[in-house]
Amino acid sequence: MIKGDTPFFYQKAKETEQKFKEKVYLMKRKIKEIKKSANDVKEKFHRKSKxxxxxxxxxxxxxxxxxxxxxxxxxxxxxxxxxxxxxxxxxxxxxxxxxxx
The missing domain is CATH 1.10.287 (Helix Hairpins)
Known part of the structure; x- marks a missing residue:
């Protein structure tokens, strides 16, 4: 292993980790939005349905x-x-x- 390669791989690993964290954050946000919209629909159905x-x-x-x-x-x-x-x-x-x- 060459000494100059270590920072390059470390930097790539950090970038990949950051991208992964961003994707996880976006997915969690999407799931929260879907749950919220499902709850809103459920509430509207119960309020308006007689x-x-x-x-x-x-x-x-x-x-x-x-x-x-x-x-x-x-x-x-x-x-x-x-x-x-x-x-x-x-x-x-x-x-x-x-x-x-």
């Missing part, structure tokens, strides 16, 4: 009407079907309220 629960309420009302009609005509399978429909929609309403509030 879940429409009218379908559940309409299904409950229809189930109650079916229950009354089937009760008056003594159709047993329709009584059970409307009862299950009512309870499943009530369950969906309670689950949705707990998830989004």
């Amino acid at each position: 879940i429409s629960r009218t379908g559940n309420y309409v299904s409950i009302i229809v189930g109650l009407l079916l229950l009354m009609m089937s009760w008056s005509t003594q159709i047993e399978w329709l009584i059970w079907l409307s009862t299950i429909s009512i309870f499943s929609n009530i369950l969906l309403l309670t689950i949705q309220k707990k998830l989004y509030f």
Whole structure:
């Protein structure tokens, strides 16, 4: 090894290390920006999204009407079907309220 070559290799190693540090810094910055934008999108989605629960309420009302009609005509399978429909929609309403509030 020649004495004059040592500073050259040392300088190249330092330049490479500096370039590597800059690239790592830029990548970390990009990752932070991506995370921030993902969080912003998530917040906007949660703020602006209002879940429409009218379908559940309409299904409950229809189930109650079916229950009354089937009760008056003594159709047993329709009584059970409307009862299950009512309870499943009530369950969906309670689950949705707990998830989004």
